[in-house]
Amino acid sequence: MQCFRCQTENVDGARFCGQCGAHFGTAPPLAPSSAPTMVPPSMAPGASPAGASMPPQVRYTDPTRQI
Secondary structure (H helix, E strand, O other): OEOOOOOOEOOOOOOEOOOOOOEOOOOOOOOOOOOOOOOOOOOOOOOOOOOOOOOOOOOOOOOOOOO
């Protein structure tokens, strides 16, 4: 019995690969058929997209405070 992960030959009826430890189940795991689909993250309410210009912020200065 050949290991699906490392291709090492193992004894028939083995439950695990003697080389890499892979579990021999009923069938090897399926290989991905294609590249994973990228899903863009959703924006939070009130958020602006990256690179969007924001209005300048005015810094508050306490008129009673001496500089």
